């Protein structure tokens with residue numbers, strides 16, 4: 231049987247703890263074995279990713295360790311770096327929040343004793359603060375193991391002071407183990423956190439790393455694998471991290487014998503005075519995602535502008551044209567990019583929702599999200615809010631949305647019977663059936679007006695294409711693929727053209743989507 235394409239599993243701290251318990255009771259992996267495996271794997275991944283750091287024979291490394299297993303992981307990592315010849319024990323120090331008692335037998339106490347025996351300096355933060363500070367200040371590399379998934383509430387006390395000092399050091403490389411200390415499932419924007427250069431994300435990767443509010447603290451996220459059996463992780467995770475490589479596989483390619491009507495048809499209502507560009511970008515997005523026909527219904531005063539140079543998009547006068555009165559009934563509709571929130575839009579919205587109740591995929595973006603707030607959906611809607619729009623729509627603050635996207639979206643998707651794409655520098659996607667996904671963004675090329683219009687178009691294009699194959703098909707997959715495609719296109723366009731306009735990003739998306747969904751299907755029909 232072919233494996234189902236999947237992203238990477240993301241878990242909450244609770245799920246990680248449940249996994250640890252099961253690993254111990256059913257797989258013979260006790261905490262000592264897990265810490266040993268995690269710490270060694272962290273050393274391997276880190277040394278493999280940053281070989282240049284270890285060219286310095288006098289490299290000074292300091293571990294900042296709390297009293298839990300996160301600190302133990304960090305100490306085992308240091309021990310492995312020393313044993314593998316990456317650092318000399320006499321150049322290494324341990325800054326610890328608590329000295330383990332002589333009779334204590336925990337993964338942390340054992341790792342501490344091993345390093346002490348190897349000759350690493352050790353400094354308790356509370357009684358030797360000045361020396362501890364000097365050890366951290368003079369380190370080229372700081373390994374942060376102050377607190378991981380055992381964090382309760384916001385950082386306080388000695389760990390907070392240690393984190394404050396580490397954040398003030400500009401010239402050292404800081405690598406956090408598992409999560410940057412201070413980062414947790416409930417972290418809010420003003421909670422202190424270590425800002426790491428890189429984070430060794432011990433599998434299963436913790437979802438809080440991808441909460442928009444904490445993502446920048448994690449720096450370069452490096453997955454550390456080979457610790458838990460895959461089956462065990464699968465049974466504890468419910469959220470997946472998708473990138474374009476994985477996401478393109480969940481959408482079927484076009485068929486060699488497809489015709490424009492069978493490749494998926496899309497109808498778009500977008501643009502108003504002052505934002506005609508949004509309509510053009512959205513329409514190009516739908517084409518770039520592979521739709522066979524795209525029809526744009528624009529306000530009468532914009533119609534002549536948009537119709538000229540429409541590049542294959544069928545542009546019509548939206549004041550008189552009705553949905554489905556062209557040559558095709560759309561497989562997917564998109565309402566909203568640059569549309570305005572005037573009440574005169576409501577009859578069109580009502581008709582679109584009527585079509586949605588009969589199974590037509592409906593993407594509601596920007597102004598259409600605001601307009602549809604009090605309407606009921608029927609399972610075929612995709613909403614694409616950014617933080618401000620989500621906050622208004624759900625009656626919460628922007629900060630809440632950015633801090634706890636999973637919880638908020640899961641509830642809202644279920645209540646509204648809609649797939650939701652929550653856009654920010656990390657994009658989160660939820661489905662009414664409980665599925666959750668994140669797409670890492672961190673692509674500043676997309677932080678420019680028009681990227682959201684492009685996403686809406688890509689989304690409608692993919693939804694139209696898949697709806698043609700399977701009426702009432704999986705809109706969640708379409709949404710995940712669209713978000714992953716936008717990010718990949720943003721990166722590709724930035725690499726080629728630097729700061730570029732959304733139509734250039736649309737061209738990059740068309741290239742990626744074409745390579746994924748048009749190649750390699752010779753002699754084979756799909757769907």
Ligand SMILES: NC(=O)C1=CN([C@@H]2O[C@H](COP(=O)(O)OP(=O)(O)OC[C@H]3O[C@@H](n4cnc5c(N)ncnc54)[C@H](OP(=O)(O)O)[C@@H]3O)[C@@H](O)[C@H]2O)[C@@H](O)CC1
Nearest residue numbers: 265296297298299300377378379380381382384385386408
């Ligand atoms: N399956 C996995 O994911 C695996 C997980 N593994 C690893 O175990 C880690 C979890 O270890 P854990 O449960 O022992 O707790 P941990 O993160 O070390 O935190 C405890 C420390 O934090 C401190 N502290 C807490 N709250 C605080 C606050 N508000 N403000 C200040 N301090 C606070 C607390 O202080 P204390 O309460 O002692 O004063 C103590 O020092 C996990 O992240 C991963 O690295 C791997 O080894 C194997 C596989």
Ligand SMILES: Nc1ncnc2c1ncn2[C@@H]1O[C@H](COP(=O)(O)OP(=O)(O)O)[C@@H](O)[C@H]1O
Nearest residue numbers: 653654655671672673676677679680681682683
């Ligand atoms: N720094 C970033 N990294 C990754 N993606 C980003 C970043 N900034 C913005 N984006 C993406 O760009 C799009 C912007 O959408 P939106 O704010 O609606 O823009 P507009 O309304 O101007 O089209 C979203 O898909 C968002 O996820």
